[in-house]
Amino acid sequence: MGTRVYRAVGGVSLSVRPGECLGVIGESGSGKSVTALSVMGLVASPPGVITGGAVRFEGEDLIGAPYETLRRRRGDRVAYIFQDPLATLHPLYRIGDQLAEAIRAHHSISAGEARERAIRLLNDVRIPNAGARIDDYPHKLSGGMRQRVSIAMALANEPDVIIADEPTTALDVTVQAQILALLDDLRRDRGLAIIFITHDFGVVAQLCDRIAVMYAGRIVEEGPTAAVLEAPAHPYTRRLIDCVPELGQGKRRLEAIPGLPPMVDALPEGCAFAPRCTKAVPDCARGDIALERTGTRAVRCLMPEESA
Numbered sequence: 001m002g003t004r005v006y007r008a009v010g011g012v013s014l015s016v017r018p019g020e021c022l023g024v025i026g027e028s029g030s031g032k033s034v035t036a037l038s039v040m041g042l043v044a045s046p047p048g049v050i051t052g053g054a055v056r057f058e059g060e061d062l063i064g065a066p067y068e069t070l071r072r073r074r075g076d077r078v079a080y081i082f083q084d085p086l087a088t089l090h091p092l093y094r095i096g097d098q099l100a101e102a103i104r105a106h107h108s109i110s111a112g113e114a115r116e117r118a119i120r121l122l123n124d125v126r127i128p129n130a131g132a133r134i135d136d137y138p139h140k141l142s143g144g145m146r147q148r149v150s151i152a153m154a155l156a157n158e159p160d161v162i163i164a165d166e167p168t169t170a171l172d173v174t175v176q177a178q179i180l181a182l183l184d185d186l187r188r189d190r191g192l193a194i195i196f197i198t199h200d201f202g203v204v205a206q207l208c209d210r211i212a213v214m215y216a217g218r219i220v221e222e223g224p225t226a227a228v229l230e231a232p233a234h235p236y237t238r239r240l241i242d243c244v245p246e247l248g249q250g251k252r253r254l255e256a257i258p259g260l261p262p263m264v265d266a267l268p269e270g271c272a273f274a275p276r277c278t279k280a281v282p283d284c285a286r287g288d289i290a291l292e293r294t295g296t297r298a299v300r301c302l303m304p305e306e307s308a
């Protein structure tokens, strides 16, 4: 094993309230998933190590909390939905048994009660004929249905927070729209707090109240979704939005951001976006750039976009 240590994520500060949906957006490798997994200590270790910081849930710091504390919270108060439902579901167990196990891991109820609750959950996520489908194996369901089962599993113990890591990326757009509508209903009906990780601004616009944009393991911009989409302050956010095609807006050049995000073992000095930024000046590469807050907006840039 190598001995070099690299910073994948650092100085990220996020909060989410009951009933609120926070979107975390950025290119692949920007640190979104590592941030999400760190919340409940799920970063594979080795090689990952959390060297500092705090994750406060109801006043309790979960970083460094004993394994039993984390285990009690995981899947009960804080639940995850991952991108690939086939990786969440065990292929050799019926979906009903897997749902019942998720419930009985945290609550001492009978097998019959757990099964009834599992059927209700499948109904909640709009799986047709839930009473019969509960005995299906995962391979008998479509990708969209399997993702609904993953959502049902995340909801099994009525958590306070759901962390959804690109849960619709592998689905076609119509199923994606249904899943997003479902999550939106659930947060409104149950007051769920959702942290939604994505690289898709369309998804963010549909579901999220606030967004945090990540680049090279740091938050570079944060604010209410409508305000950030209307007038992005960070040049990276601006360039990301320019990459999104808009239907019915007439002809325009579809921009791409030249270059690639930096590797964690080769982060440049100062602003990590500088090598790709058209506004970069020598000061951008001269040391740390702070995340400056103004009201509900925050941006980490020496020369934020003027429209913001």
Ligand code: SF4
Pocket: 234, 235, 236, 271, 272, 273, 274, 275, 277, 278, 279, 280, 281, 284, 289, 300, 301, 302, 303, 304
């Ligand atoms: S700090 Fe400089 S290089 Fe970084 S985004 Fe702002 S203008 Fe561009």
